[in-house]
Amino acid sequence: MNRSKRRTGRRHPLATVALLALGLVFTGGAYAALSSGTAAQAEAEPTSQETIEQGKKLFQANCATCHGLEAQGTNNGPSLIGVGAAAVDFQVGTGRMPMQMQGPQAQEKPPQFTDEQTKQLAYYVASLGPGPDIPADSLVNGGGDAANGAELFRINCAMCHNVAGAGGALTEGKFAPPLTDVSGVHIYEAMVTGPQNMPVFNDLNISPEDKRDVITYLKYVQDNRSPGGFELGSLGPVAEGLFIWIFGLGAIVAVTVWITAKSN
Amino acid sequence: MAQDDHSGTELAAADSSHEALAPTASPGTALISSDAFENPGFPPHRPRVTDEDPKKEKRAQRTVYTLFYLSILGSVWAVAAYMLFPIESNDVGAVRLNNMFIGLGATLALLGLGFGIVHWGKAIMDDVELADERHPIGGSPETQAAAAKVFSDSDKESGFTRRSVIRNSLIGALIAFPLPALVLFRGFAPQDQLPVELLSHTMWAKGTRLALDPSGVPIKAADVTIGSAFHIIPEGLAELEHGKLEEKAKAAVLLMRLEPSELNQAPDRESWSYDGIVAYSKICTHVGCPVALYEQHTHHLLCPCHQSQFDVANHCEVIFGPAKRPLPQLPIAVDDEGYLIAQSDFTEPVGPSFWERS
Numbered sequence: 001m002n003r004s005k006r007r008t009g010r011r012h013p014l015a016t017v018a019l020l021a022l023g024l025v026f027t028g029g030a031y032a033a034l035s036s037g038t039a040a041q042a043e044a045e046p047t048s049q050e051t052i053e054q055g056k057k058l059f060q061a062n063c064a065t066c067h068g069l070e071a072q073g074t075n076n077g078p079s080l081i082g083v084g085a086a087a088v089d090f091q092v093g094t095g096r097m098p099m100q101m102q103g104p105q106a107q108e109k110p111p112q113f114t115d116e117q118t119k120q121l122a123y124y125v126a127s128l129g130p131g132p133d134i135p136a137d138s139l140v141n142g143g144g145d146a147a148n149g150a151e152l153f154r155i156n157c158a159m160c161h162n163v164a165g166a167g168g169a170l171t172e173g174k175f176a177p178p179l180t181d182v183s184g185v186h187i188y189e190a191m192v193t194g195p196q197n198m199p200v201f202n203d204l205n206i207s208p209e210d211k212r213d214v215i216t217y218l219k220y221v222q223d224n225r226s227p228g229g230f231e232l233g234s235l236g237p238v239a240e241g242l243f244i245w246i247f248g249l250g251a252i253v254a255v256t257v258w259i260t261a262k263s264n
Numbered sequence: 265m266a267q268d269d270h271s272g273t274e275l276a277a278a279d280s281s282h283e284a285l286a287p288t289a290s291p292g293t294a295l296i297s298s299d300a301f302e303n304p305g306f307p308p309h310r311p312r313v314t315d316e317d318p319k320k321e322k323r324a325q326r327t328v329y330t331l332f333y334l335s336i337l338g339s340v341w342a343v344a345a346y347m348l349f350p351i352e353s354n355d356v357g358a359v360r361l362n363n364m365f366i367g368l369g370a371t372l373a374l375l376g377l378g379f380g381i382v383h384w385g386k387a388i389m390d391d392v393e394l395a396d397e398r399h400p401i402g403g404s405p406e407t408q409a410a411a412a413k414v415f416s417d418s419d420k421e422s423g424f425t426r427r428s429v430i431r432n433s434l435i436g437a438l439i440a441f442p443l444p445a446l447v448l449f450r451g452f453a454p455q456d457q458l459p460v461e462l463l464s465h466t467m468w469a470k471g472t473r474l475a476l477d478p479s480g481v482p483i484k485a486a487d488v489t490i491g492s493a494f495h496i497i498p499e500g501l502a503e504l505e506h507g508k509l510e511e512k513a514k515a516a517v518l519l520m521r522l523e524p525s526e527l528n529q530a531p532d533r534e535s536w537s538y539d540g541i542v543a544y545s546k547i548c549t550h551v552g553c554p555v556a557l558y559e560q561h562t563h564h565l566l567c568p569c570h571q572s573q574f575d576v577a578n579h580c581e582v583i584f585g586p587a588k589r590p591l592p593q594l595p596i597a598v599d600d601e602g603y604l605i606a607q608s609d610f611t612e613p614v615g616p617s618f619w620e621r622s
Contacts, residue, residue, distance in 0.1 A: 155477050155495050159556045159568060170557060171564045171573055171584070197559035199493035199520070204483065205476070227356040229364060263312050263386040 055124025084131020085122035090189035104173035140184030142219035149217030166234035324387040331380030338372025473499040494519040536595035543594040550587040
């Protein structure tokens with residue numbers, strides 16, 4: 001009966017592993033339940049103290065180095081008092097802030113915060129001073145007049161962003177980014193807040209309905225491909241000229257060589 | 265072939281005359297030059313594979329007629345594509361399909377023809393080397409004398425040299441003949457106004473309100489927040505029925521508001537702005553493109569055509585590029601109701617230089 005004694009005297013070698021796994025499942029489950037509970041509480045309540053408190057914590061941990069502990073601005077970053085929720089939602093929501101590095105302008109990158117954290121930051125900054133708010137969905141869903149939007153876009157935006165919204169170069173390394181994959185809400189926020197070197201287009205310059213039309217036009221351009229065939233990046237005569245000089249003339253040279261070569 | 269034969273005999277004659285004219289050296293001093301140009305003749309004839317292998321020739325033949333059949337197919341397809349992909353109204357995508365498929369058909373038709381003909385010529389037609397001799401350029405002495413005689417005879421008969429009055433009046437008439445065409449260029453500018461005057465003045469006048477492009481709604485100074493850029497036309501331009509584009513081309517203005525502390529204004533122009541709001545002509549002084557790429561923090565205005573840069577904080581002086589003069593500034597003020605108005609027209613002509621510009 002040596003065998004049975006051994007069985008009772010020693011634990012199975014997998015027992016430790018099983019116990020550990022059980023413990024982890026319980027801890028993880030409890031944490032998930034708890035954190036989803038807090039998330040549900042904080043869900044987009046602009047005026048709630050909870051949201052603002054959360055936003056303040058995020059701000060002090062991630063933004064205060066440049067913008068100051070109270071968002072009053074330092075030598076490295078501007079004051080954010082009065083920029084409004086729209087500015088924060090744009091800059092953080094498109095990944096431009098927190099800034100990757102100093103340069104001619106902040107570059108777009110994958111956003112660092114979740115939508116909820118972005119909103120918390122936005123409402124915290126909005127609580128510091130009045131500023132443009134995040135626009136209502138009805139203004140950014142592309143349900144306006146594309147023709148009116150196109151005229152306004154040509155007058156106000158096309159000189160920098162290109163008439164097809166393909167973007168373009170500015171001075172000293174700055175550039176106007178392409179608008180082809182930008183969400184309606186970010187386009188709206190950019191117009192009201194004037195991020196980086198973009199001028200501000202307030203509601204008395206381009207009314208909210210006109211802004212909706214501009215967004216409608218950009219969505220239309222995205223959804224309807226160019227009737228002229230290859231866009232070549234919609235960059236206009238330079239891209240088209242380069243293409244035809246290289247490939248068109250290349251083809252002509254190749255055919256000329258073939259015509260004059262003796263048949264073998 | 266007769267032409268070629270003729271040239272051959274001419275060339276032979278020229279050769280023999282050269283031999284006759286060649287200096288004859290005395291046998292003792294002559295150096296025999298060994299580097300004189302010799303006609304290398306034709307390279308050895310290399311037969312093509314289609315000459316030697318009847319199978320290959322058959323294949324080349326097949327290739328050629330296949331190309332021609334493809335060409336027919338392309339033409340037929342282009343006709344069919346016109347009917348299969350019609351341009352329906354209200355659908356820009358249809359234009360793309362229509363153009364692309366008709367284009368593909370036409371391309372196939374033309375390339376099939378072209379490649380077929382060239383391949384036929386290269387691979388199947390007789391392959392022999394031929395020399396095409398050059399003709400001497402000048403005519404024979406008799407031909408030259410005959411031509412000269414025609415000229416002197418006609419001069420004698422017409423009296424072109426002798427009757428100088430007639431001749432000079434003819435030359436005068438020929439000079440006068442193109443003048444009306446030159447004068448017609450005046451018609452490019454309106455008949456009842458001097459072009460120089462038109463280029464020197466715009467629609468702006470004392471008290472004209474600044475209005476939004478394109479709606480024509482006048483704007484108040486309070487509407488223009490810091491960092492804003494407004495595209496401005498004179499009030500009333502949007503309602504013009506005649507000459508609207510001409511006026512807009514001269515009167516377009518970009519209105520910007522900067523922090524007043526960031527504006528460096530000349531003493532005589534301090535009254536031209538209002539609390540950091542400045543208005544400048546949008547027409548580039550280089551060749552007249554609209555300058556409107558405004559950067560709100562650096563205060564640079566960039567012209568997209570030739571990269572001229574203007575510094576809005578310093579009266580739009582040129583800081584880069586081919587433009588030679590700063591953008592003209594529109595003096596602005598605020599009226600009793602708070603609307604922005606022009607103090608006067610631009611004080612200098614807007615846009616690029618012209619002949620009479622002082």
